[in-house]
Amino acid sequence: MNRLAIPKTYKLYIGGKFPRSESGRVYEVLSHKGDFLANAAKGSRKDARDAVVAARSALGGWAGATAYNRGQVLYRIAELLEGRRAQFIDEIESCEGVNAAAASAQIDEAIDRWVWYAGWADKYVQVAGNANPVSGPFFNLSVPEPTGVVAIIAPQGGESLLGLVSAIAPALVAGNTVVVVANELAPLSGISLGEVLATSDVPGGVVNIVTGSPAEIAPWLASHADVNALDLVGAGDLDWVELQISAADTLKRVLPPESGADAAAPALSRILAFTEVKTVWHTKAIL
């Protein structure tokens, strides 16, 4: 006799905890064949705002951590993802309708991206910073710093886990904290990624994952005054021009939508897009 399986309850990931949507709403996640897989939380405006509060609270600690420490924490995500690969293969196969080999290749790529970005944590400042030879008795240094709270609309089509990882990893490298709206139709691997993050030394609130309708949630994030930057990488099917207009009210930094298999491809420019260059002039004594 077959053992009766215990299905997982898929919830949001906010502030290091796994709450249900405060709205009490769920939506059905279906397999590629149309079979019921799970009820995912249908995140609301309040959930998005709670996530921003959590991200803001976590910012000081994450941005203030040493670059070496951030690099190790990001690397640890790769370690734990490797260990949970079977679960992700299941979720990706059923949601996306791909075979085990394709699902496995997607996970490989996602893991490798964590490793690649982890390695940048203590290097991007050297590559993007400068000592400036100013005409005067000053020690003049420009260094990139994290922009702050970054709201991301994760890629909506294609590879659900890889899309999410490709969008959040670069924002985390510099020390930003993130609120991400997951892939609406294939959210399961994203929620499970939250479980990986929760157990891999990523402080609570550094990554917040909201599932539900990007069209419903994105406007609240775009107009939220405590969000510093907006990555619209997965917003190509939304009215993203309106989101960008709304983001202009508080002069958020905005990245436009991308499409295709190489959306959010790994690049130093994705790290630097969510940094601010600070220039400090230190007076030198005249001897």
Add this chain to the structure above:
Amino acid sequence: MKFLDYAPAPESQALLNLKSDYGLFINGDFTAGRGTPFQTINPATEQQIAMIATANEADVDAAVAAARHAYDGVWSRLSGSDRGKYLFRIARLVQERARELAVAETLDNGKPIKETRDVDIPLVAAWFFYYAGWADKLDHAGVGPNPASLGVAAQVIPWNFPLMMLAWKIAPALAAGNTVVLKPAETTSLTALLFAEILQQADLPAGVVNIITGDGSTGQTLVNHPGVNKVAFTGSTSVGRAIARSVAGTDKKLSLELGGKGANIVFDDAPIDQAVEGIVRGIFFNQGHVCCAGSRLLVQESIHDDVIERLKRRMQTLRLGDPLDKNTDIGAINSAEQLARIRELSDLGQQEGAERWSTDCVIPENGFWFAPTIFTNVSTSHRIARDEIFGPVLSVLTFRTPAEAIAKANNTPYGLSAGIWSDKGSRILAVADKLRAGVIWANTFNQFDPSSPFGGYKESGYGREGGRHGLAAYLKPAVRTGSRSIPAAEHAPVSKKSASASKKSASASKKSASAEKATK
């Protein structure tokens, strides 16, 4: 004569050779504008200097077309070293005509001749000289090998450092291989038009730089023009917001350098007399018409009275008057409109309960003037502690601990500049780390250099001017060859035209990127 009384020492205007009317500089020639001309006045006397043309929509079209033509036909095909040579020529011509430019700038803007002579114009030359050398070294700009220029840059600049802002905009744009349409501020167009004469002397190919004059609506027409690929704006946060909205959904790359409410933090171990000099430099330099001004003074409570007493004593020695006089410290406010705003906010400061103190200098009969003023007993909620006044008005707040100083300094939607005064290096470094501002001056203030990136956090805008970062603002990565594996080339945004045009026809017609944007 008493101590600190000086005989007048006005700089001669004899070396100026101004015309009575100035046209637009389009495609290498001066042409009459099709809008209604306006007068530019000397804010120290309210006398007319010259009549300036207004560019209407057709003129903006012509300027953008000239810039496009020059981009396609000449400038984008020129070698980097040849572009650099033109910029070196410009730098040298600015140096040769430095005194003339300084006098003209002081006449038109109202700022003291010692500032235009010793700060503005030398920095203009330095900016062109610095970026000239970059033109054939773009591989090292930080956007990967073989970076591409953007195309036509629309640049709108403010009136507080007219020629300097022009240099900050034009030098990196040309070095990177772009062509330019620049609109100076309505009240300070004069030196931009003298600069156009310099471009003629440098034999810069026609259309590479076009200068169009007019009021805000001309600027608006320019930044919204579908034929531009890059928008660079320096000015108020409210206009910056409007520009960010209007370029949303287009492929135009945007740099914004907006307002500020800089905190100048003085710790109890600071060298007080030097700090007082820095406070004066922070807020009274250029009549406080400085986006990165140290307009909020945060003094550690234990030294508050001492600092304020010494500051007042120092302020009494500031000489306000004829901007052309070499001994003048405080010149004229640039316009009647700006003077009204400074007065309004200062009056509000008094009404809200702050204590107002101004130097007892003699205010000239004609022109626009505002005596150097400080407010003490200011609290963080006061309008004078929150709004950018953009005048010689300092708001003084106190703090007890470094943590309180940092919290108060960061308690603003702006994030452009900050100052730290302390004898303790470790404290300076730690505080500088925590301040959310793009430029931080430790034991100095209001220093600028072409090699040093300048720009804001938060609502003070985005993008940097100066240094390698300022160059990158006018470049994009080479076209990638489409590999998603690690390590990959740069990401390529989706075509926004197709995404927005289908979905949002109303805004798409207004915002769709230029048809020409793909010509590069």
